[in-house]
Ligand code: SF4
Ligand code: SF4
Ligand code: SF4
């Protein structure tokens with residue numbers, strides 16, 4: 001295998017502006033952090049105002065709210081931050097280091113060339129009144145409305161001498177952030193003269209940072225908590241709340257002035273549209289979470305596109321801001337000083353062969369391919385060299401540096417040659433898992449068949465149907481296709497492609513009349529040295545039962 | 553584009569059974585794009601064939617080449633120097649290409665490796681939908697861009713038959729009714745008046761093989 005030499009590298013210029021989508025608590029912080037690293041930021045917000053005024057979830061926490069307000073003021077005067085309100089992303093072409101984002105603001109469409117994109121939407125709230133059989137009224141408030149009242153000095157006064165009841169954790173699964181909102185407002189209400197607070201709660205999950213402390217503090221100050229297993233009876237749209245206390249063995253009835261209903265926290269509606277435009281994965285609830293273990297959680301499946309805070313999972317301000325700090329580091333890593341050294345031959349399209357069928361463009365899990373005038377174009381920055389495209393191209397028009405078709409077929413042939421009567425077993429090994437496992441098995445002198453030959457591939461997605469068939473043609477007795485376990489592939493779908501191709505090959509072997517047992521697909525992990533050994537030893541056993549290949 | 557699918561392997565094998573040296577000829581246009589007859593598929597088919605023949609004790613020698621297009625004589629000329637080395641040619645192009653190849657090398661048996669299926673569009677990788685039956689007088693201008701010849705089981709030109717059933721065709725519940733779709737599309741565009749325009753029945757020119765000369769080229773043809 002030829003390893004890439006430094007001479008195969010070239011320096012290219014990349015765009016260093018950064019697009020931040022979402023001008024709420026996460027986006028403001030992202031703009032400020034990234035501009036702070038010296039990059040120009042374009043901050044896009046769909047509403048007329050940036051988020052510090054409309055972050056209901058913050059208002060209970062004055063210091064943080066103030067911190068956000070200060071940040072907002074700061075970015076508004078920062079010449080490195082261009083703020084576009086009432087704007088949205090229309091399209092985004094290109095790849096990491098060179099995205100062309102088109103943004104619409106009113107009737108205008110503005111185009112920006114950016115090197116990275118940060119999706120920083122906040123969570124949205126939804127009313128759960130119905131779950132409690134309540135309808136909106138003067139005495140029935142959502143948690144957001146209560147937060148708003150508490151944020152305004154004038155409204156706050158009106159809360160004096162009121163009895164306030166909170167309903168939480170009975171209309172939905174308990175969630176620490178939902179509870180945090182209740183605890184924050186409780187503590188704020190307790191500062192107001194004559195306020196009494198009752199909390200009707202389902203499962204109280206106080207395990208999260210600081211919640212236990214707030215819970216205790218509020219109790220010491222006189223808040224009354226009722227832990228219930230089912231919803232209390234709510235009479236006359238919240239005029240009276242009643243439940244049977246099993247300890248006191250009687251009904252406990254309270255008539256609060258105000259009843260505050262918990263809210264559901266969900267992904268921003270914009271997420272799905274943004275994900276579609278950016279071609280990044282969406283989870284079932286509309287969060288843009290990437291649960292691939294090989295990636296940092298703030299990375300999406302596409303290089304240069306990051307997801308922060310509530311974009312990927314419900315996050316309060318502190319965890320959203322931690323995400324943003326991590327992203328700022330990643331962005332610095334990615335964009336540097338705008339010059340990047342990339343491998344020239346990572347994946348190269350042969351212009352004469354390409355018929356622009358778009359197969360590679362549709363298959364590349366990293367969105368690294370676009371098309372120019374006459375051929376597919378692969379961005380050396382975005383390409384991860386997995387080789388999925390090369391193995392899917394109907395014209396064999398793509399070659400991967402160090403793993404060209406010619407080199408691979410050469411390896412296959414030499415791997416099959418020289419069989420001195422022992423079964424020749426070729427194992428195509430993903431370098432991220434099986435190849436390491438195989439080397440481990442070798443170093444620790446685990447049992448390995450004499451006729452085994454490992455062939456390293458950058459990702460199982462590079463294992464071409466052609467290689468498998470040609471290995472049999474050349475006389476291989478057995479072939480193992482060794483990929484990462486499901487969900488563990490660095491290229492998301494490399495193992496899936498490999499599995500598909502093996503299934504295709506099974507069909508062909510059947511047509512041809514060669515025993516299917518000579519071919520096997522297995523998932524492996526890099527630490528599976530002994531697993532590797534037993535897989536290949538098993539294969540040898542099977543071959544011994546079948547006899548050598550009739551194609552020798 | 554022309555969409556084709558690989559012939560069953562057994563059929564190809566049977567066609568080739570009496571030949572020992574065959575050139576497999578791919579086509580680098582439509583059939584490459586629909587993942588059936590480009591360079592990769594040529595390699596795969598050859599690998600399959602050589603395995604099968606070896607197992608049968610009747611090895612075959614296979615050559616491989618992929619032309620730009622088999623429906624242009626100029627590209628077929630490229631085979632001139634190699635054709636004589638082979639007993640037969642196995643073409644992976646569409647029916648048009650295969651016939652042109654056979655015409656260009658009339659002394660060689662030319663065999664088809666694919667079944668030409670339809671004129672279609674590419675919905676996703678490897679997924680094609682028939683869109684046009686090349687009827688020779690396109691009515692898409694009146695039908696909201698939905699082809700009644702292809703999409704209507706009866707190829708009706710003037711509105712649905714009595715079998716239209718809640719938006720589906722009476723031939724199968726999963727087959728949308730072409731005329732229902734046409735109605736919906738035109739209604740959404742505010743162009744429903746078009747549906748009342750009567751379309752004369754087509755001359756069904758496709759009952760005999762057709763030739764098409766692009767208008768600008770007619771004169772040149774005559775002169776040539
Ligand atoms: S898959 Fe191959 S032929 Fe198709 S666009 Fe990509 S490089 Fe070109
Ligand atoms: S090698 Fe992998 S990452 Fe690179 S362009 Fe091809 S499919 Fe995309
Ligand atoms: S021979 Fe057929 S498949 Fe090939 S380019 Fe011509 S029409 Fe397309």
Ligand code: SF4
Pocket residue numbers: 683684685686687688689690691692699700701702
């Ligand atoms: S009417 Fe239908 S079959 Fe006829 S040319 Fe138009 S699309 Fe093709």
